[in-house]
Structure formats: C-alpha cells, structure tokens
Amino acid sequence: MPGSPTPNLEAATAALALASSVVGDAARRVAAGGGPDADQVVAYDLAHAAAGVRAAEAALTYGATGADEARIACAFVADALADLAARLVGREEAFGTTPDWMGPARPFVAAHRDPVFLAGLAGTEGDRRLDADFALVRDTFHRFAEEQIRPRAEHIHRANDDIPEEIITGLADMGALGLSIPEEYGGFASGGDSDYLGMVVATEELSWGSLGAGGSLITRPEILSRALVAGGTEEQKQLWLPRLASGEVMNAVAVTEPDFGSDVAAIVTAAARTDGGWLVNGVKTWCTFAARADVLMLLARTDPDRAKAHRGLSLFVVEKPRGEGSGFVFEQDAAADGRRDPGGRMEGRPIDTLGYRGMHSYEIAFDNWFVPDANLVGGEEGVGRGFYFQMAGFENGRLQTAARALGVMQAAYEAATDYAANRVVFGRPVGDYQLTRAKLARMAVLIQVARQFSYEVARLMAKGEGTLEASMLKAYVCRAAEWVTREAMQIHGGMGYAEEFPVSRYFVDARVLSIFEGADETLALKVVARRLVEQAAG
Numbered sequence: 001m002p003g004s005p006t007p008n009l010e011a012a013t014a015a016l017a018l019a020s021s022v023v024g025d026a027a028r029r030v031a032a033g034g035g036p037d038a039d040q041v042v043a044y045d046l047a048h049a050a051a052g053v054r055a056a057e058a059a060l061t062y063g064a065t066g067a068d069e070a071r072i073a074c075a076f077v078a079d080a081l082a083d084l085a086a087r088l089v090g091r092e093e094a095f096g097t098t099p100d101w102m103g104p105a106r107p108f109v110a111a112h113r114d115p116v117f118l119a120g121l122a123g124t125e126g127d128r129r130l131d132a133d134f135a136l137v138r139d140t141f142h143r144f145a146e147e148q149i150r151p152r153a154e155h156i157h158r159a160n161d162d163i164p165e166e167i168i169t170g171l172a173d174m175g176a177l178g179l180s181i182p183e184e185y186g187g188f189a190s191g192g193d194s195d196y197l198g199m200v201v202a203t204e205e206l207s208w209g210s211l212g213a214g215g216s217l218i219t220r221p222e223i224l225s226r227a228l229v230a231g232g233t234e235e236q237k238q239l240w241l242p243r244l245a246s247g248e249v250m251n252a253v254a255v256t257e258p259d260f261g262s263d264v265a266a267i268v269t270a271a272a273r274t275d276g277g278w279l280v281n282g283v284k285t286w287c288t289f290a291a292r293a294d295v296l297m298l299l300a301r302t303d304p305d306r307a308k309a310h311r312g313l314s315l316f317v318v319e320k321p322r323g324e325g326s327g328f329v330f331e332q333d334a335a336a337d338g339r340r341d342p343g344g345r346m347e348g349r350p351i352d353t354l355g356y357r358g359m360h361s362y363e364i365a366f367d368n369w370f371v372p373d374a375n376l377v378g379g380e381e382g383v384g385r386g387f388y389f390q391m392a393g394f395e396n397g398r399l400q401t402a403a404r405a406l407g408v409m410q411a412a413y414e415a416a417t418d419y420a421a422n423r424v425v426f427g428r429p430v431g432d433y434q435l436t437r438a439k440l441a442r443m444a445v446l447i448q449v450a451r452q453f454s455y456e457v458a459r460l461m462a463k464g465e466g467t468l469e470a471s472m473l474k475a476y477v478c479r480a481a482e483w484v485t486r487e488a489m490q491i492h493g494g495m496g497y498a499e500e501f502p503v504s505r506y507f508v509d510a511r512v513l514s515i516f517e518g519a520d521e522t523l524a525l526k527v528v529a530r531r532l533v534e535q536a537a538g
C-alpha cells in the first residue's frame, strides 16, 4: 500500500517497553498511596492499561511470525499506547509519570495509527497460527456451529426459547463438555501443555455460532469440573467427572445471591447439618441453566459465624430433577426418603434478559432442601473450603469467557464485513470508504491479538500459571467485544438495530460479558490491580 509504513517490530518493542514502564510506575504509585481502594479510578485504569500492555506483548510474539502478522502487531501496539495516553491525560502525577512520557515512541505511534496505514490493513485478519491438531479442532467445532447452532440461534434468541436437546447431545458426542476433565475421569485433558487450548478454540467456534446457545453451554461443566478436580474426594471425582464429560449430568452454578454478587465471600444462603446431610435455606439468583441442569454447584455458608467470611463457606453438588424453562417447583418427601427433617422445596423463577438467551437464568429459593453428606465437595475436609474450590473453577471460567467473547467478536466482524461489501451509500459500497476500512481493520487487529493472548494464557494455565493473566485477559477481551459489536452494528446502519439482523443479537450478547464471571470493575480492582500492587510492593 503506497504511503504505508513498513511494520517495525523493533520500534514496537521499544514503544511497548515505555508503556510497560509507565504501568510499573503506576503500580508502585498506587501501592505507595494505600492500594487500589485508596484511588479506585487510577487503579482501574492501571488494571486495564496493564492488560493492554500484556496483550501487546502477545501481539509482538505473534508479529514475529509473518508480514501480515507484523502489521497487525504494530497496529495493536500503537493503539495500546494511544489508549494508555488517553487514560493518563491530566492524571500523569497520579500515575507517577510526566506528560511527555510517550516522547521517543511518538513516531512509531503516528506511523501505525495513520489512517492510510489502517485503511490499508482492512481485510487482513492474520493467520491463527494453530498447528494441525488444533486446526482440526477448530474445523470440527466450526462445522458444528454452522450446521447445528447457527440455524437455530436466531429463533432461540427472538422467541426466548430453550436450547434444543440436539445441540446438547451433539456437543456431548463431540466431547465438548469434558475438554478440561482429565482423561482418567472420562474427559479429554491429557495433562499436557495444550489442554486448555482445545477448550479455547472450541469455545470460540461455538460462540461464533451463538453465545447463549453454543459457547456458554460448556462454561458450566468447565467450572464445576475444575472445582471438583481442585477439591473433590476421589469418590466424588469418580462419580461426577465422567458423567459431566459425557453430558449425562448437566450442571448450573449457584453462587450469586440477590444481595451479594461481586462480594461472594459475604453470601448468606445457609447449609445446616441434619441427619445424613445438610439442609439448604436461602435465595440464589442468576443461576443460569438451572431448570435443565441435573445438579447445581452451590456455594453455601456452613458456619453461621459471619465473621469467618469466605472461610465459613462450603461447596455442594446439589441434585435436582430437570424442570421447565418457564420456571420450576420441586419438593422433597423427607418421610418417603426415610428422613425426619421437614421436607424440602426449591422454586426457580426465570429472569428475563436483553440477550444471552436459551439457557435462561433463575432466581431460586431453597427451603430446607436436603443435600446428602456425600455431595459436600471434599467431604468433611471440604467444610470451610468451598470458596477456594469455587475460585479454582472460576479461573477456568475467565479464560473460557474470554474465548466466548472472541467468538462473538468474530461473528460480528464477519457480519459487518459482508454488509459493508454489499451496502451501497452515496454510490459506493460502505466498505470502500476509508472510515469503514479503518474500523474493520481495527476490529480484525483487536480480535486476532485477543485470540493470540488467549492462546498464550491457555498455555500458561496448562502449566499451572497464568492466574493474573486470565483475569487481565477476561477484563480486556470482554470490553473489546463491546466495542467490536458496537462498530459492527453501526456499520449496518438502521438494519443493525433490526432484530432480523444477527448483529443486533451479537451486540446485546456481548454486553453481558463484562458483567458475569467477575464484573469488570471488581476483576480490575480486586484481582488485577491488587496483584500488580502486591508485585510492585515486592
């Protein structure tokens, strides 16, 4: 492209080093100032800036693999610096830097944010750099999404319908529900360094088919199986993991309560000891897929002393019958089961949502619901350790949620590219205009780099590392999905707002990604900024 700079990875590396040192200074400044809660605004920006820098590091690694990849990497790094600059303006002191921090990197940023460079990048998506095995995983799940999920996704969304059983059994047959379950327990994780990568690749493709009726179906077994691997007794692993992997048992996750979402450690739903087990009382909310699920992964307070906070919580696998999508009531007949307790009740009310439809989310009231001792995760030794087991599950959930965001972004990008090529405005296809080309280029850059970052985090997690990176990735990619789906909708003009175009679904679906699996602010402040500050304080 005439006038385009030759991508300069050396200059990109130097520019990124500057950004990285600004982030390091900011972390030290926040640490010295009393930690993230003493200045949340700066700490939040620090977390997102650090995530951008970390993503840019993944971009540089990717950039070294080819010419298009180098252009993508340079465009990403330049934008990451521009984003950092926007966060810093007027707050340099709070960040521990000066207004001229970008100085030596300015020519690099100017060259790679140049509209001519960006417009010239349109249509360059970059290779995914998957080896043959994972390319096959991708093809297989892509085909399933194309043939089984996409043709049903619009109807499920617009009619707020249930997910058809064929999708669930299809996924189970493909092994999608046991991707992170160790082979010895009937799953497909071999313990190698690519275990999590298969899950990321499959999740992206299924979410490309549909967020609510595809990629999110595997979130729940991912979370429960990790929690069981982390804390379950051998008997529990033997009993539940193979059944989760095969789809014989489908689960939901019941952690959030009406008064406690981000502040999980404060939940009040109680499980009290009774003969042979526990009686659960309280209300859970936003329990997605609870009607269809056979078991709920339920976090409850087993120590009534609330001062014990997270140390008073235990995790249960709560068995239940399958129910209707429109709501359910189940009752336990204690006497018939040979128990002397009052007999339990569980009532689920669906919560209508903007998007993310198909699985339905429920508020569930538990009234003396009996759970046998055998279903307490970790047995007696698991009492008071439920919070940690649950957290192990959610680490996996964050990586998987980032992969879900990738699928939604890719679907939106493809829809926008198609529409822009065909819609003629002022005598030319919208996709011919510089502004549209630059938008499409930035979308593709963001998606590819987010993807490469998620592959990197998957490899780290397979080595038992990457906890901080998984949180950075989740926070970063879910925000990116909002922008990408917004721009994709915008490129559709008025038709973007029409329900008949799937891009309107991508937009509302993307919006939930920054809310669940760790709300963006909570994740940024309580996990990412906190860890950065701890590291800075040494």
Ligand SMILES: Cc1cc2nc3c(=O)[nH]c(=O)nc-3n(C[C@H](O)[C@H](O)[C@H](O)COP(=O)(O)OP(=O)(O)OC[C@H]3O[C@@H](n4cnc5c(N)ncnc54)[C@H](O)[C@@H]3O)c2cc1C
Binding pocket: 040, 252, 253, 254, 255, 256, 258, 259, 260, 261, 262, 263, 285, 286, 287, 288, 289, 353, 356, 361, 512, 515, 516, 517, 518, 519, 520, 521, 522, 525
């Ligand atoms: C569609 C959907 C599906 C869901 N599925 C499930 C599920 O299957 N199982 C389950 O257990 N939960 C589920 N959730 C719940 C989800 O995890 C919670 O909504 C989330 O954790 C946030 O909790 P909250 O809604 O109570 O928000 P709150 O905790 O009330 O937070 C409100 C706002 O305040 C911000 N905030 C919180 N703390 C701070 C702070 N210290 N400083 C500054 N800002 C702060 C938050 O980031 C948020 O923006 C789902 C939610 C949705 C929307």
